[in-house]
Amino acid sequence: xxxxxxxxxxxxxxxxxxxxxxxxxxxxxxxxxxxxxxxxxxxxxxxxxxxxxxxxxxxxxxxxxxxxxxxxxxxxxxxxxxxxxxxxxxxxxxxxxxxxxxxxxxxxxxxxxxxxxxxxxxxxxxxxxxxxxxxxxxxxxxxxxxxxxxxxxxxxxxxxxxxxxxxxxxxxxxxxxxxxxxxxxxxxxxxxxxxxxxxxxxxxxxxxxxxxxxxxxxxxxxxxxxxxxxxxxxxxxxxxxxxxxxxxxxxxxxxxxxxxxxxxxxxxxxxxxxxxxxxxxxxxxxxxxxxxxxxxxxxxxxxxxxxxxxxxx
Ligand SMILES: [Zn+2]
Numbered sequence: 395x396x397x398x399x400x401x402x403x404x405x406x407x408x409x410x411x412x413x414x415x416x417x418x419x420x421x422x423x424x425x426x427x428x429x430x431x432x433x434x435x436x437x438x439x440x441x442x443x444x445x446x447x448x449x450x451x452x453x454x455x456x457x458x459x460x461x462x463x464x465x466x467x468x469x470x471x472x473x474x475x476x477x478x479x480x481x482x483x484x485x486x487x488x489x490x491x492x493x494x495x496x497x498x499x500x501x502x503x504x505x506x507x508x509x510x511x512x513x514x515x516x517x518x519x520x521x522x523x524x525x526x527x528x529x530x531x532x533x534x535x536x537x538x539x540x541x542x543x544x545x546x547x548x549x550x551x552x553x554x555x556x557x558x559x560x561x562x563x564x565x566x567x568x569x570x571x572x573x574x575x576x577x578x579x580x581x582x583x584x585x586x587x588x589x590x591x592x593x594x595x596x597x598x599x600x601x602x603x604x605x606x607x608x609x610x611x612x613x614x615x616x617x618x619x620x621x622x623x624x625x626x627x628x629x630x631x632x633x634x635x636x637x638x639x640x641x642x643x644x645x646x647x648x649x650x651x652x653x654x655x656x657x658x659x660x661x662x663x664x665x666x667x668x669x670x671x672x673x674x675x676x677x678x679x680x681x682x683x684x685x686x687x688x689x690x691x692x693x694x695x696x697x698x699x700x701x702x703x704x705x706x707x
Contacts, residue, residue, distance in 0.1 A: 401468040402426030403497050404521045406670060409528035409541050409550075429497040432474045437482040441472065444507045447583055449475050452514035455572045456522055463661065465668050468522050475499045475514065488630065490517045494527065494539040508587050508616040509627055511576065516569045520544065523565070524670030528552070544667045545675075547692070556692035557672075559700040563634035564667050567660075570629045573615055591617045591626070598624040607632075633697040638663075641691075641704045648682040683707045 403425040408418045441449070449472045457467035476498050483489075489502040490513040499517045504510050523544035530536045530552050538552040546561040548554065581588055594617040595601075601609040601624055609628050617626030629635070642663075646656045653659050659678075666675050679688040687707060694700040 401466075401522075401525070403429035403525075404468070404492070404494055405525045405527060407524075407526040407542065409526055411529070413529070425497065428495075429474065432476075432498050433496055435476050435478070435498075435500075437478055439477045439479065439503060441475075441477050445477055445503075445510055446472055448507050448510040449514050451576050451580060451583065452511055452518050452572075455576050456515060456518045459568060459572060459664075460522060460668055463665050463668060465665070470499070470518055470521060475501060477501050477503050479503055488516065489513045492517050492520045494525070506587060506616050506627075507584050508573075508577075508591070511584070512569060512573050512615055512627070512629075515572045516565055519565050519568055519572075523667050526670070542670060545663070545672060547672070556689075559634050559694055559697060560638065560663075560691060561667070562631045563638040563700075564663055566629055566631040567635050567638060568664065570613070570615075570635075573629075574612075577615075587616065591615070594619045594624055594626065598622075601628075603628075603632075631697075634700060637697070637701045637704050640701075641707075644704070644707055645678060645682055649678070 402422065405422060405425050408421055410418065410421075413421070453470050457469060460467035474497060478500055480502055483491075483500055483502045489504065489509070490500060492499050499514070499521060501510065501513055501517070504513070520543060524542055526542035527537055527539045528541035528548070528550070530538055531550060536552070538548055540546070540555070541548050541552075544561045545557045545564065547556045549556075577584065577588060591614070595611055595614060597619055598617075601611070601614065603609050609632075613628045613632065614624075614626050615629065617624050619625070642656050642659045646653060646659045649659065662674060662678060666672050676688040679691070680686065690703050691700070694703050
């Protein structure tokens with residue numbers, strides 16, 4: 395079995411029965427080549443200096459996070475990030491996506507440097523997290539590029555995905571922490587937007603989302619006021635992040651003799667997210683709450699199901 399080495403692309407590993415280690419090395423080498431020579435896209439916009447800065451900071455902070463966990467980060471240069479118009483990129487919930495085949499990140503252009511920063515951090519985390527692709531069995535000649543993405547795992551037939559909710563919870567949890575760090579350490583870069591966001595938030599007070607739920611003010615990272623209403627962006631996957639917090643605090647309650655703080659428990663999830671070693675998490679969860687519990691978390695499809703399973707633990 396070819397051990398996963400340092401990433402030369404978004405992929406650490408290939409799951410392909412019948413491939414020799416040499417074959418796998420060739421494929422990983424080709425992907426590294428794609429990563430190092432990303433294509434120019436039709437409709438790709440020339441980046442503004444502000445966009446270049448936001449991308450550079452997103453790469454810097456995400457690599458810092460990985461290094462702080464004792465792991466080697468993949469550095470993502472600006473040439474792998476493609477800025478596109480809203481029309482070109484199409485309807486994306488998040489304003490960005492990672493494209494494994496061409497080894498690029500696609501971003502929807504925003505007037506806001508903070509929005510560009512946050513979107514880039516989120517997508518870069520996906521690209522820097524543990525990645526594996528797989529050949530699909532028999533009668534399909536297809537390739538599945540999302541066999542592993544962070545903690546998310548696909549079944550061998552490529553049809554089912556596990557731990558998707560937990561994976562996005564962690565991605566956005568880290569995105570939020572990274573944003574707050576950059577906004578603090580490099581506030582001169584975004585000073586105007588940060589100041590006007592704070593002012594807008596103060597003016598408006600309480601904010602509720604489309605579902606009528608309160609949005610915590612420090613979840614809003616960019617805001618403007620238009621005729622008294624707050625228009626802005628807040629961190630996504632809020633429910634998933636809350637459930638992740640609950641999961642961590644429940645684990646910590648059981649494992650106080652092993653870990654010093656909830657942050658130490660959280661770190662185990664981050665290490666698995668970047669290194670691909672989910673087994674440590676499975677042992678930790680199943681050891682505390684019974685065999686099969688980790689799998690149950692993995693099987694949840696919606697945020698509500700994710701919440702129910704963790705609530706009942
Ligand atoms: Zn995501």
